[in-house]
Amino acid sequence: xxxxxxLLSADFANLSADLEMINTSEADxxxxxxxxxxxxxxxxxxxxVMKYVQELCDKPLDVHLMIVEPxxxxxxxxxxxxxxxxxxxxxxxxxxxxxxQIHDAGMQAGxxxxxxxxxxxxxxxxxxxxxxxxxxxxxGFGGQRFIPNTLNKVRRLRDLISETGSHxxxxxxxxxxADTGATLAEAGADVLVAGNYVFHAADPHAAIATLKRL
Ligand code: DX5
Ligand code: ZN
Numbered sequence: 001x002x003x004x005x006x007l008l009s010a011d012f013a014n015l016s017a018d019l020e021m022i023n024t025s026e027a028d029x030x031x032x033x034x035x036x037x038x039x040x041x042x043x044x045x046x047x048x049v050m051k052y053v054q055e056l057c058d059k060p061l062d063v064h065l066m067i068v069e070p071x072x073x074x075x076x077x078x079x080x081x082x083x084x085x086x087x088x089x090x091x092x093x094x095x096x097x098x099x100x101q102i103h104d105a106g107m108q109a110g111x112x113x114x115x116x117x118x119x120x121x122x123x124x125x126x127x128x129x130x131x132x133x134x135x136x137x138x139x140g141f142g143g144q145r146f147i148p149n150t151l152n153k154v155r156r157l158r159d160l161i162s163e164t165g166s167h168x169x170x171x172x173x174x175x176x177x178a179d180t181g182a183t184l185a186e187a188g189a190d191v192l193v194a195g196n197y198v199f200h201a202a203d204p205h206a207a208i209a210t211l212k213r214l
Contacts, residue, residue: 001181001214002191004029004062004171005204007053008044009142009195015049018199019056025208029062029083031173031193036067039091040140047076054081062193064112064173066139067091071098078105086110086133089117099128110171114139115147119156127166131191132157136184137174142195146175151187158188178210185214 005027010018022030032053035044044066054061060083065073070087071094077085085107092098095111102109110131111122115138122132134157136150150172157170171191172184181192192211201207 001185001189001212002028002169002171003208003211004031004191004193005198005208006031006033006142006173006193006195008033009199011199012045015053016056019053021204023056023058025205026212027059027208029191030057030059031062031064031195032082034063034065034067035140039068039088040066042140047080050080050082060084062086062110062171062191064133064193065091071101074098074101074105074107078107082107084108084110084131086112086131088112088114088139089121090114095125096128099125112139112173113153115150119153119160122157122160123164126157126160126168127164129166129168131169131171132161133171133173133193135174136172136176136180139174144175146177146180151183154184154187154189176211178207178214181211181214 035042037043062084063082064086085102099109108130111129112133137144169190172189173193176192176194177197198207
């Protein structure tokens with residue numbers, strides 16, 4: 001399993017210590033949640049913080065934009081050193097164009113679905129993306145409860161990926177812990193995002209290692 005801890009649950013008064021924990025852990029990526037207070041009912045952090053994270057973090061950055069009009073920020077996201085730029089299906093009128101712009105900027109492209117958006121909406125784009133991020137909570141906050149229907153969506157997406165010859169990875173975000181992570185692994189997830197489960201653990205390295213072994 002690939003593991004992408006979400007920085008949203010880190011200690012922002014001492015980010016360098018949490019980034020050192022990530023650097024010395026088995027985490028594959030670091031997940032960065034950008035919120036604008038419009039697409040989701042919360043605001044998190046933006047480019048100045050991401051630039052600082054890039055300087056201190058050795059892991060590839062997995063950027064999850066919970067913002068309207070993400071196409072306006074492709075170059076700025078690239079300039080923060082992002083490996084992967086995730087945009088929400090629900091935020092993009094011209095999703096095919098946005099995916100092209102992300103690729104043209106030299107990043108991998110991910111498309112994210114809210115819990116109520118059917119996986120079948122990706123029929124005509126899944127072959128063009130590198131990753132699909134399924135939200136297993138309504139986006140905007142860490143520490144929410146996992147929505148069990150996500151397991152059906154992972155299975156349906158796994159079928160859609162093979163039917164379309166897509167190489168996309170399946171990433172899941174929200175309410176992930178050792179128990180929900182095990183069910184997601186069985187359903188066919190490739191990447192798990194975890195905020196609270198990692199950063200609020202007594203031993204964050206061990207929490208990451210537990211997810212890694214699923
Ligand atoms: C929620 C964010 C998540 C969040 C997950 O909108 O997209 O990445 O940090 O937090 P947990 O793992 O605590 O549910
Ligand atoms: Zn996220």
